[in-house]
Amino acid sequence: MAMGKSATDAYVYAKASGMLSKSFVGERANILFNIHSLQELWSLLFITPVPQIPEALLAQKLEEKAEKVFLSDFIHLVLQYSKPSPILTSLLHFYDYDNIKEFGAALCMGEKKCPRYADITPFNYINYSKWPELSLMTKDSPLSWYDKTPKLSEQQQNDARLDAQYIKEVWQNVKKVNSECREALVSLFQEEFRMENVLWALRLKLYYSMSNEEIKKHLVYESEKMPDNDVLACDAVKILDYELDSYDAWKNWKFNSLLNPHEEGSVWSVDPRWISAKYRKRFVDKAYKLFHTSPFTEAPLICWFLVKQRELDNIRTASEQLRLNINASEVHNG
Numbered sequence: 414m415a416m417g418k419s420a421t422d423a424y425v426y427a428k429a430s431g432m433l434s435k436s437f438v439g440e441r442a443n444i445l446f447n448i449h450s451l452q453e454l455w456s457l458l459f460i461t462p463v464p465q466i467p468e469a470l471l472a473q474k475l476e477e478k479a480e481k482v483f484l485s486d487f488i489h490l491v492l493q494y495s496k497p498s499p500i501l502t503s504l505l506h507f508y509d510y511d512n513i514k515e516f517g518a519a520l521c522m523g524e525k526k527c528p529r530y531a532d533i534t535p536f537n538y539i540n541y542s543k544w545p546e547l548s549l550m551t552k553d554s555p556l557s558w559y560d561k562t563p564k565l566s567e568q569q570q571n572d573a574r575l576d577a578q579y580i581k582e583v584w585q586n587v588k589k590v591n592s593e594c595r596e597a598l599v600s601l602f603q604e605e606f607r608m609e610n611v612l613w614a615l616r617l618k619l620y621y622s623m624s625n626e627e628i629k630k631h632l633v634y635e636s637e638k639m640p641d642n643d644v645l646a647c648d649a650v651k652i653l654d655y656e657l658d659s660y661d662a663w664k665n666w667k668f669n670s671l672l673n674p675h676e677e678g679s680v681w682s683v684d685p686r687w688i689s690a691k692y693r694k695r696f697v698d699k700a701y702k703l704f705h706t707s708p709f710t711e712a713p714l715i716c717w718f719l720v721k722q723r724e725l726d727n728i729r730t731a732s733e734q735l736r737l738n739i740n741a742s743e744v745h746n747g
Contacts, residue, residue, distance in 0.1 A: 610649035
């Protein structure tokens, strides 16, 4: 007999709480980065025996298994609902968008074998059984426009379109949440997507020397008219005139707490990598707090996904650190 909505909410919250309490994020992420071998990391994360394979293959297998466990756990929780909130499945679609990028790149390079992909069945847009026919794989889905093998020169443009489409899908569905947590979730994702635009604008300016007008064309907007005051792009547009090597230009920025350190009299330049690392931590901290704010709404499961996705990033970083024998302090930022 199927549980009612309130009983399902209670079950999901209890299960998610238990798993979240053991997550390797924040201070607990230090446990990952104090591990001394890939074998030890595997034993920490999984109850199955450590595969007897070379280090490079073990790192790859460990990262793949961690992703599979993460997705399997989330899908199990989502499937407790007879009609899951669209925002929950939209979050999962990140992996379909990511998979189609990999498929397009593989086919462009003449690959015959289907690349490994993150499986989000039964919520997938892509019909993976139709490989290598992209038109059949994406047929009757929001990805149906991606219907042929891209040329090398088209991949970056396609990837940017996929990123924008994913953001818009999540943004539209988070605004449709019909519960007490809606305002907090909209605020969380609004800041997230604004910061994605800011970081993208900075990278295009720093690494590609793009003009302001050209950068504006590469941002993600809520409105198709792409106004400078767009709810998702406004913060990125505002910083386009800031001098990249002038701390005075940035010190009153609304996110100045995320800036890389500045010492009077020393050379300084804004560092998008530093900003990104600091922001990731702040974003996950906010999601973790929101998890407990509205326990019987969509919020806990959404925040669980965001926090556990960060944990997955930490696991991958720890795995790479061990495989490449890099000092943990060089890669770990929580």
